[in-house]
Amino acid sequence: MPTPPRLTDRHALNLHRARARDDALFLHETARDDAEDRLEMVNRAFTDVAIVTPFPQVWRSAFPEARFLADDEVLDLEEASCDLVIHGLCLHWADDPVGQMIQCRRALRPDGLCLVLTLGGQTLHQLRAALGQAETELTGGLSPRVAPMGEIRDLGALLQRAGFALPVADSDPLTASYASPLHLMRELRAMGEGNALAARLRRPTRRAVLLRAAEIYAQAFGSEDGRVPATFEIITLTGWAPDASQPQPLRPGSAAQRLSDALGTSETPLND
Numbered sequence: 247m248p249t250p251p252r253l254t255d256r257h258a259l260n261l262h263r264a265r266a267r268d269d270a271l272f273l274h275e276t277a278r279d280d281a282e283d284r285l286e287m288v289n290r291a292f293t294d295v296a297i298v299t300p301f302p303q304v305w306r307s308a309f310p311e312a313r314f315l316a317d318d319e320v321l322d323l324e325e326a327s328c329d330l331v332i333h334g335l336c337l338h339w340a341d342d343p344v345g346q347m348i349q350c351r352r353a354l355r356p357d358g359l360c361l362v363l364t365l366g367g368q369t370l371h372q373l374r375a376a377l378g379q380a381e382t383e384l385t386g387g388l389s390p391r392v393a394p395m396g397e398i399r400d401l402g403a404l405l406q407r408a409g410f411a412l413p414v415a416d417s418d419p420l421t422a423s424y425a426s427p428l429h430l431m432r433e434l435r436a437m438g439e440g441n442a443l444a445a446r447l448r449r450p451t452r453r454a455v456l457l458r459a460a461e462i463y464a465q466a467f468g469s470e471d472g473r474v475p476a477t478f479e480i481i482t483l484t485g486w487a488p489d490a491s492q493p494q495p496l497r498p499g500s501a502a503q504r505l506s507d508a509l510g511t512s513e514t515p516l517n518d
Contacts (some may be wrong), residue, residue, distance in 0.1 A: 264488050325352050329358040369478050419480075422478065424475075431440050
């Protein structure tokens, strides 16, 4: 198989994460709480749980019996060793997201559950727009600054490509408020989400570009009180390892009742 293009500088990403502050990890806390809520609605008890996360300290209080592993290219998961795998808010840094999903499925026993929480394409759209405009104005070009994040339709398709049954994808955008765009940028560094793209510029961003981006951001998106919003979209993907006990789609033409009868309408045949 062809090697996927290198998206992430893993060394830089690990350095950023090592400098992250626990009090800035509210997105991971939100993902953890959402995972807890969803699992409470599943009429199942899970006994062999694996959680893929760069910040196990966030998840440990809610899943004290889980096994925690890093989001490496090759996940430390044995085949058919789990009945629940949670991929916790780190898929956006994966060079091969499909490969990550396939590894999660292989680690599940039949009818095991995979829960993936990842940042979606609406995340930081305000910052991307402001940085792009500022850099274009002042340097005449663009450089990679924010990790690409998939749209819900594309991410949902990953479940099917990875071989999951009963796939579901949904989106939960949330908005945080900051005193200024520069405060947002500092917060992103405190989250461990600084620019770790392999194709990023290897020199510091010009101060003029950052100041112009902050000006554009405030003008385009700022509120009357002088603060600025930042959107974070958390997309949740749910899929089950295939099993014969799961509901199966009916064979085409096997319906026992016409839809028109159920709706109380007349059926109009179409010409071939």
